Amino acid sequence: MSDSRVHSTKEFDAFGPWIDEVHTVEDLPRLYRHAGIDPTAYRLVLKVPRDIERRNANPDMHLYDYLIALDEETLTVMRRLDDTFGTVRLPLDRVAAIQDSVRLLSGRLTVHAVDGSETTVTYNGSAAAPIRNLIRLLRRRYLPQTPAATTDAVPAESNLDRVDTGLLTDYRRLMESEPGLRLLNAAQRRLVVPASRLERLYRRFWPITLHASIAVTDDREIQIIHRRDWFTPSGDDLSLARTVLPRARIIEVTAHAHERYLGVHVVTVRAGAARLQFPADAGPVTDALLASFPGPARRAHAK
Incomplete structure (x- = not known):
């Protein structure tokens, strides 16, 4: 039996939906073994499996969709493309935002760069813990300073x-793990009213919900806890998402009226060429988000 066959069988025997941390070159997936990654030189190396059931896998397949490597200066993401792979290397000082969400077994991590590019990793939602650890280490690299601890009340369930x-x-x-954060706003979910009269009649029977969100901040970041989709035609209590916005990357925040729904603003955060948008109730919710960015040059309100 050839050496590649031995490694392939070992890889197949260990295959499952979980995301594994890689510590040695021998533990790298076969596809990425000659990519020049030495796990001992990195803070964290993860291999993310393909989204297939084990009964549909075999030892001859490349079984891992992604190899993720984080060192002190760069996030490297290798993505399987059939029998080869593409590579993205993102300097940590170019990170514009981090978004992570899980809906049942569907996990999705997206890292936005200041040049407007996006690097996305999809994963099994049951294996979210290694991704959370990756985000923690990633943020630690571009946020070296520790903010002073503060105390803030948890928003009441009635909110x-x-x-x-x-x-x-x-x-x-989040507040327990990062006591320096303070609450910006807790926005309730609500049914929205379409601007179109025709759609307004239609939505009397099939209404659209703008989902709840919680925004927190410190002197380094703004973090927003929300659902994966901000608007849905039915309830969504199955997904959970978090967007992390480093303050040092943000150059402008604006708000404008939503084109489709009355009483809703779209808050746009610009970090270099990256643009992230967050719908919010017009009024106090929008005002709270805009007020978190001091300086007239950094915020503009819809008329």
Whole structure:
């Protein structure tokens, strides 16, 4: 039996939906073994499996869609393209935002760069812990300083709908792990009113929900806990998402009226060429988000 066959069989025997940390060259997936990655030289190396059931896999397949390597200066993401792979290397000082979301077994991590590019990793939502660790280490690299600890009350359950308990739970965990954060705003979910009269009649029977969100901040970042989709035609208590915005990358924040729904603004955060948008109730919610960016040059409000 050839050496490649031995490694392939070992890789197949260990294959599952979980994301594994890689410590040696021998543990690298066969596809990436000659990519020049020495795990001992990196802070963290993860291999992310293909989204297939084990009964559909075999030892001759390349079984890992991504190899992720983080060192002190760069995030490297290798993505399988059939029998080869593409590579993205993102300097950590060019990170514009981080977005992570899980809906049931569908996980998705997107790292935005200041040049407007996006690097996305999809993964099994049951294996989210290694991705959370990656985000923690990634943020530690571009946020070396530690903010002073503060205390802030958890938003009362009465502020959000009962089905948004998951958002509150994630908020509590975040505040416990990062005591320097303070609450910006907790926005309730609500039904929205279409601007179009025709759609308004239609939505009387099939309404659209703008989902709840919780925004927190310190002197380094703004973090928003929300659902994967901001608008859905039915309830969404199954997804959980978090967007992290480094303050040092933000150059402008604006708000304009939503084109489709009355009483809703779209807050746009610009970090270099990257643009991230967040719908919010017109009024106090929008004002709270805009006020978190001091200076007239950094915010403009819709008329």
